[in-house]
Structure formats: C-alpha cells, structure tokens
Amino acid sequence: MSRIVYVNGAFVPEEDAKISVFDRGFLFADGVYEVSSVLDGKLVDNAGHMVRLHRSLNELDMAAPCSDEEIEAAQIKLIQDNHVVEGLVYLQVTRGAADRDFAYPKNVKPTLVMFTQSKPLLNDPTADNGISVVTLPDLRWGRRDIKTVGLLYPCMAKMEAKAKGANDAWLMDDNGFITEGTSNNAYIVTKDGIIVTRQLSNDILHGITRKAVLTIAKKANLKIEERPFTPAEVQNAQEAFFTSASAFVMPVVKIDGQDIANGKPGRITQQLREMYIKIAQNG
The missing domain is CATH 3.20.10.10 (D-amino Acid Aminotransferase, subunit A, domain 2)
Structure with a gap:
C-alpha cells in the first residue's frame, strides 16, 4: 500500500510526489531537515525539532516555508493517514527551485517535503x-x-x-x-x-x-x-x-x-x- 507524502502543501501518494529538477536541494544539497519520532501515534520532542529547524534555516539565510502550526498539522495528518503507531516523520526544507547558480536566488519559494516511516522503536x-x-x-x-x-x-x-x-x-x-x-x-x-x-x-x-x-x-x-x-x-x-x-x-x-x-x-x-x-x- 502506497504511503501518503506531503509536497508543498499537497498530500499525495508517494509515487505521484514530484519536485523540480532545478530544486537546490537536489543540485546543491541546499536544504535542511528534521526527524521526529512517533510513539503511540504522537510526535515526540517535536517542539525542540522545530526550534532547531529555525536555527538551521537562519544560519543558511533560508526562509521558512510556512508557519510551525501548519507544519505540525501536516505532520499529524501524515501520521493519521499512514496509520503510524511507532516510527518517524521526516521533514525537509530546501531553498527552492531556480536556474542553477551558486549564488542564492532571490524571491524563491522554499520547498517543503515530509513523509513517514513505520518502524519499531520501543522493542528494538x-x-x-x-x-x-x-x-x-x-x-x-x-x-x-x-x-x-x-x-x-x-x-x-x-x-x-x-x-x-x-x-x-x-x-x-x-x-x-x-x-x-x-x-x-x-x-x-x-x-x-x-x-x-x-x-x-x-x-x-x-x-x-x-x-x-x-x-x-x-x-x-x-x-x-x-x-x-x-x-x-x-x-x-x-x-x-x-x-x-x-x-x-x-x-x-x-x-x-x-x-x-x-x-x-x-x-x-x-x-x-x-x-x-x-x-x-x-x-
């Protein structure tokens, strides 16, 4: 059964998820990520991960893709849609898509991708x-x-x-x-x-x-x-x-x-x- 993943505001089956070939995460590894654990269907230490996400974004002069509330709502929906009891939610923000250039592009919308992974954490x-x-x-x-x-x-x-x-x-x-x-x-x-x-x-x-x-x-x-x-x-x-x-x-x-x-x-x-x-x- 296909997972539902999140790409720039849309919840789609994983086989339909797409980002641009010009995305700077793909071309330059110009992106940051966080991984939050899920226990009993609930996020663990997610507030701390969001604080660190903003620190990473600020250090790279990268804009946030949306509000923290929107991100957490999407994380919770992914957990529910994919019936994750134990596992992880992966979150990745890149600077966005622009013609290839080492200099940071201006006025580019960041890319936000999220997906879940079910895996045993407690009884490892x-x-x-x-x-x-x-x-x-x-x-x-x-x-x-x-x-x-x-x-x-x-x-x-x-x-x-x-x-x-x-x-x-x-x-x-x-x-x-x-x-x-x-x-x-x-x-x-x-x-x-x-x-x-x-x-x-x-x-x-x-x-x-x-x-x-x-x-x-x-x-x-x-x-x-x-x-x-x-x-x-x-x-x-x-x-x-x-x-x-x-x-x-x-x-x-x-x-x-x-x-x-x-x-x-x-x-x-x-x-x-x-x-x-x-x-x-x-x-």
Missing part, C-alpha cells in the same frame, strides 16, 4: 545487545551544528563501518577526539559513573534527544561532563552509548574490535533509555 532488539563502532576520521564540513541534507560522508563512513563488521562509526577530529557518530551524539560513562559527552559547538549536531537525556540525567543526580574524549577513554570506560531521535538511548558495547567493559549494555545506559521512553510516552 539492538537496545538489548548494544552495537559496535569503529573510529574513522571526521571529514565532514565544519558546520555540523546545521542539520543539512549534505550527508554523503556520513553514508560513506557508515558503509565503511559495516565493511569492517561494525554497526556504525564514531568520527574523530584532527586532535584525535571523538566528535559524534554518523547520525547520533556519542557518550561514555567513566568508571567513576560520570557521563561524558562533547560540548556543543560547530563541531557537533545540537541533538534534541541529547538535550532531553542530559536533562533527565541531571534530575537523576547523575554527574555530567561536557568535554571531548578519546577512543582510549572509550576503551577504558564503564559504559558507552549514543542518542538520536530514532534510537533514543542506544548502548555501544564494542569499539575498534575491543569490548567496552564486559561487552554488554550498562546500567546507567539502560536507566536513561527507560526514563526517556517513559517521559516520551507520557508527554
């Missing part, structure tokens, strides 16, 4: 066993805080990780510190029980789930340090995990072929995942 077996990562150099552009659709290097890094028998890659800066995963924020828990994650800057995405999980950790009186950490620190950690809108809190149990602690998901990671899900379900 990966969360029971954890994932493995390998370290790779971070070759992305320097404004990783802008959530652009230019995701080719993260795709390449993820494929290299899979070729090496791992699930994902954690990327390293020129100084040998981990920035983040290919599509997630990275954390360790030291043997002293301190949660360590890289501080916000242009180097990493300002994760919405990251913000929520750190808030939860503070309320649980867990100690947090926002600073860079090295692969050696990961190998010596008590636990490791990542956060993202689609995976919530996910254990990382192996890095570069070496088990982290006992090679199993840690207690603090499991606690944070349970607490995040509980809050997300209860609104």
Whole structure:
C-alpha cells in the first residue's frame, strides 16, 4: 500500500510526489531537515525539532516555508493517514527551485517535503545487545551544528563501518577526539559513573534527544561532563552509548574490535533509555 507524502502543501501518494529538477536541494544539497519520532501515534520532542529547524534555516539565510502550526498539522495528518503507531516523520526544507547558480536566488519559494516511516522503536532488539563502532576520521564540513541534507560522508563512513563488521562509526577530529557518530551524539560513562559527552559547538549536531537525556540525567543526580574524549577513554570506560531521535538511548558495547567493559549494555545506559521512553510516552 502506497504511503501518503506531503509536497508543498499537497498530500499525495508517494509515487505521484514530484519536485523540480532545478530544486537546490537536489543540485546543491541546499536544504535542511528534521526527524521526529512517533510513539503511540504522537510526535515526540517535536517542539525542540522545530526550534532547531529555525536555527538551521537562519544560519543558511533560508526562509521558512510556512508557519510551525501548519507544519505540525501536516505532520499529524501524515501520521493519521499512514496509520503510524511507532516510527518517524521526516521533514525537509530546501531553498527552492531556480536556474542553477551558486549564488542564492532571490524571491524563491522554499520547498517543503515530509513523509513517514513505520518502524519499531520501543522493542528494538539492538537496545538489548548494544552495537559496535569503529573510529574513522571526521571529514565532514565544519558546520555540523546545521542539520543539512549534505550527508554523503556520513553514508560513506557508515558503509565503511559495516565493511569492517561494525554497526556504525564514531568520527574523530584532527586532535584525535571523538566528535559524534554518523547520525547520533556519542557518550561514555567513566568508571567513576560520570557521563561524558562533547560540548556543543560547530563541531557537533545540537541533538534534541541529547538535550532531553542530559536533562533527565541531571534530575537523576547523575554527574555530567561536557568535554571531548578519546577512543582510549572509550576503551577504558564503564559504559558507552549514543542518542538520536530514532534510537533514543542506544548502548555501544564494542569499539575498534575491543569490548567496552564486559561487552554488554550498562546500567546507567539502560536507566536513561527507560526514563526517556517513559517521559516520551507520557508527554
């Protein structure tokens, strides 16, 4: 059965969805996106995603396609029309269609595309066993805080990780510190029980789930340090995990072929995942 998708104000079957070949998202990756989770048919942390969308748009001097209220109404309609109970709503804004030119065009209407994906989030077996990562150099552009659709290097890094028998890659800066995963924020828990994650800057995405999980950790009186950490620190950690809108809190149990602690998901990671899900379900 075909999904209903949203394209510039219209709800259409996915096979009928079309945008211009001159759309700058297609020609230049001149666009930004957000992904909101859906639990029990309801959006999770969507207000935070909308705030970050506007930040990305402002950083690229790109106009919003419509009001936040119109976007959320369309998201809810897509969830209902596609009968999504658990899954995701993807939202993409590009600068719009114009004759190909590196300079930003003037008076162009932005393109807005949205679609849903149904997938299990709560009972993900990966969360029971954890994932493995390998370290790779971070070759992305320097404004990783802008959530652009230019995701080719993260795709390449993820494929290299899979070729090496791992699930994902954690990327390293020129100084040998981990920035983040290919599509997630990275954390360790030291043997002293301190949660360590890289501080916000242009180097990493300002994760919405990251913000929520750190808030939860503070309320649980867990100690947090926002600073860079090295692969050696990961190998010596008590636990490791990542956060993202689609995976919530996910254990990382192996890095570069070496088990982290006992090679199993840690207690603090499991606690944070349970607490995040509980809050997300209860609104």
